[in-house]
Structure formats: structure tokens, C-alpha cells
Amino acid sequence: xxxxxxxxYGKDNIRLLKVERDATNPKLQYVFEFTIxxxxxxxxxxxxxxxxxxxxxxxxxxxxxxHILAKKNPVSPPExxxxxxxxxxxxxxxxxxxxxxxIVQHRWTRYAVDGVPHEYSFVRDGExxxxxxxxxxxxxxxxLSGGIADLLVLKSTGSAFYGYIQDKYTTLxxxxxxxxxxxxxxxxxxxxxxxxxxxxSAVDNFEEGYQSARNITLKTFALDDSASVQATLFKxxxxxxxxxxxxxxxxxxxPNKHYFEIDLSWFEGLKxxxxxxxxxxxxxxxxxxxxxxxxxxx
Numbered sequence: 001x002x003x004x005x006x007x008x009y010g011k012d013n014i015r016l017l018k019v020e021r022d023a024t025n026p027k028l029q030y031v032f033e034f035t036i037x038x039x040x041x042x043x044x045x046x047x048x049x050x051x052x053x054x055x056x057x058x059x060x061x062x063x064x065x066x067h068i069l070a071k072k073n074p075v076s077p078p079e080x081x082x083x084x085x086x087x088x089x090x091x092x093x094x095x096x097x098x099x100x101x102x103i104v105q106h107r108w109t110r111y112a113v114d115g116v117p118h119e120y121s122f123v124r125d126g127e128x129x130x131x132x133x134x135x136x137x138x139x140x141x142x143x144l145s146g147g148i149a150d151l152l153v154l155k156s157t158g159s160a161f162y163g164y165i166q167d168k169y170t171t172l173x174x175x176x177x178x179x180x181x182x183x184x185x186x187x188x189x190x191x192x193x194x195x196x197x198x199x200x201s202a203v204d205n206f207e208e209g210y211q212s213a214r215n216i217t218l219k220t221f222a223l224d225d226s227a228s229v230q231a232t233l234f235k236x237x238x239x240x241x242x243x244x245x246x247x248x249x250x251x252x253x254x255p256n257k258h259y260f261e262i263d264l265s266w267f268e269g270l271k272x273x274x275x276x277x278x279x280x281x282x283x284x285x286x287x288x289x290x291x292x293x294x295x296x297x298x
Contacts, residue, residue, distance in 0.1 A: 004048050008100070010039035011059035014066050018075050029120040032075050033106040038062045040089055042096040042138075055095055065089075077206040078103040078132035079144050079190075083199040086136030097138045104149075105130040126152070130210060131187070140195035146210055147187035153218065154181035154257070159226040179280065180226060181257035188213055188240060188250045205246050212243045213250075229254050229290040237294030249295035256288035 014036040022028035040062075046052035069088060075081045086099035109125040110117050128151040135143040159180035164170075188209065193199045216239045226232045237250040259280040264270040272279055 004045050007044055007048055008039050008041045009044070009059070010037065010100070011062040011066075012037045014038070014063050016066065016070055016075075018070050020076075025119070027119045030076075031108050031122055033108060034075065034078065034081075035104040035106070036066055036085075037100075037102040038066065038085060038089070039100040039102075040096050041098040041100075042093070044095070057089070057093055057096070062089075077146075077203065077210070078105050078130065079134065079146055079206040080199060080203050082132050082134035083136065083142050083144065083193075083196055086134045086142065087140070087196045090136050090138045090140075099134075099136045101134045101136070103132045105132070128152070132206075142193040142196065142199055143189075144193065144199070144206075145187050145189045146206060146213075147185070148210075148214055148217070149185045151184040151214075151217070152181070152257075153184060153221055154179065155222060158222075158224070161228055177275075179259040180221075180229070181259065182229065182254040183257065184217060184221075185253040186213065186217060186236075186251065188244075188247045190246050191248050202246060205244065209244045209247060213240045216240050216243065229256065229288070230292070233290060233292055234294060237292070241294065241296060249293055251291070251293040253289065253291045256290070258283040258287060 015034075016036060017031060017033040020030045020032070022030075040057060042055070044055045046054070047056050065088065066085060069084055070081070073081065073084050082101040082103050086101045089096050089099040107125045107128050107130070108122040111121060111123045112118065113121070129149050131147040131149055133145045133147075156179055157177055159178050160176045161178065162174035162176060164172075164174075190205075190209075193202070217236050220232060220236045220239060224232045224235055233252045233254055236252065240250045241247055259282055261273045261277045262279055262281050264272040264279070
């Protein structure tokens with residue numbers, strides 16, 4: 001005997017770009033590009049166990065709904081749009097108990113022409129993306145998180161790593177000055193919201209939370225005299241929690257991007273290690289991966 005223990009289905013990789021025009025100056029425009037995933041849970045077991053499609057909201061309908069709601073509603077900040085999408089599905093279909101919406105916002109930055117920000121021209125500002133997730137329950141409660149992914153950073157000094165376990169397996173030398181680089185992946189979780197209206201009333205916190213978390217991340221990475229990635233990560237989390245009272249916890253995943261010194265002494269005694277190091281060899285893998293979640297102790 002077997003049973004269906006869990007089931008969830010939906011539409012992934014829904015692509016969407018929305019252009020918004022300033023009410024007082026139509027030439028001044030804003031663009032928002034998303035990749036969206038919508039997943040649904042509920043009384044859908046018969047579609048799996050009895051080949052009964054009666055409870056199925058088609059994934060094509062999910063795509064169409066996403067486009068229609070984007071036309072009829074603001075899409076920024078993405079936490080709000082994710083809440084709007086999720087609430088639609090649990091309120092429109094009685095048998096759907098939960099909706100899960102994941103949004104990746106691709107970064108378009110307005111650029112300047114002859115020193116003046118252009119009204120409707122943008123540049124893809126690296127591979128960094130903003131992310132937002134909403135879990136919406138049939139009761140109306142909404143769990144939200146925001147985040148940053150693929151923010152590649154490097155500093156050429158101001159980082160050390162020493163004092164770790166030295167045993168027969170250790171070959172890594174201690175260093176008091178090294179290159180520090182990582183692709184930042186950070187997620188922060190907000191306190192639960194009772195319903196969509198509660199999300200709307202707190203909408204400013206999402207943009208402020210994102211900008212604050214991003215600024216704190218970059219500033220701390222630059223200014224911290226880092227004893228380790230772990231220590232710098234913890235400082236980032238503490239500062240983000242202090243800056244936004246609606247955030248419950250902060251998580252980072254920081255992979256080390258290694259740059260190793262190249263010993264060039266074989267060529268005419270050329271010095272390129274320690275204090276003389278200038279030329280490095282980038283390494284793609286294997287790499288260290290440091291993760292942690294920091295939460296309020298209440």
C-alpha cells in the first residue's frame with residue numbers, strides 16, 4: 001500500500017517585463033523584469049492518484065494570471081506583487097490551500113548620457129538579482145522573505161585567516177593579508193503578515209529593507225578588518241536586524257572565490273609571494289562555502 005504524502009505543482013520561469021511611466025512626465029519611465037515561479041498546494045491528490053484533472057488549475061492559466069495581475073497592479077516592490085499573486089490563487093480557488101510565489105528581479109539600472117540620467121535607457125548592472133518569496137495560506141496569512149543573489153564582490157586587502165586547527169591534514173598556511181571575494185547570497189525573513197492589506201500597509205519596509213541590507217552588506221564587506229568570512233557574515237546580519245524591525249532573521253551563503261599567489265621565483269628570482277604578491281591565479285573550485293542564519297533572540 002502507498003499514499004501520496006505531499007503534492008505541489010505550478011508554473012516555473014514565467015518571464016515578465018513591465019514598463020511604468022511617470023504620471024507627470026511620460027518620457028520618464030521605469031522597467032521591472034522578473035522571472036517568476038508559482039506553485040500551488042491543496043485538495044489536488046486525485047489528479048495524481050486517480051488521473052482526475054478536475055482540481056487542476058492549469059499552469060498556462062497561472063502564466064496568464066501573472067501577466068494580467070502585473071498589468072492591473074504594481075509590481076514593485078516584488079514582495080508586494082508576490083503577495084498579490086499568492087492571495088489571488090488561494091481566494092479564487094476554494095480547494096487551493098497554499099500558494100508559493102518566487103520572484104527573481106533582474107537588475108536594470110538607469111544610465112547617464114553626458115552626465116544626465118536618461119529618461120528611458122537602462123543597462124544590465126551585472127548578474128546580481130533581487131529575490132522575493134511569498135507563502136500565502138488560505139487563511140490569508142502571508143510569510144514573506146526578500147534577498148540578494150549573485151552579488152559578486154572582491155577586496156584586494158583587509159582580510160586575514162589564521163588561528164585555525166593545525167593538524168596532520170592541514171596544508172593551508174596562515175595569512176594576515178589576502179584577497180577576499182565571494183558571490184553574496186542573502187535572504188531575510190519578515191515577521192508574518194495577517195493578510196494582503198497588512199502587506200500593503202508595510203510596503204515601504206520592503207524597498208527600505210532591500211536597500212538597507214544591500215548597503216550594509218557592501219559597506220561591511222569593504223570596511224571590516226576581516227578575521228574570517230564567518231566573522232564578517234555575523235556582523236552583516238546583526239546590522240541588518242538592527243536596521244529593520246520587521247525582519248526576523250537573516251541568512252547568508254558565501255562561497256569563497258579563491259585567488260592564489262603564484263610563485264615566480266623560478267624566473268630570475270622574481271618575488272611574487274607574501275608582501276610582494278601582485279599576480280594571482282583565480283580558482284573556480286573546489287571552494288569554501290560559509291553559511292549562517294542569525295535571528296532575533298526573542
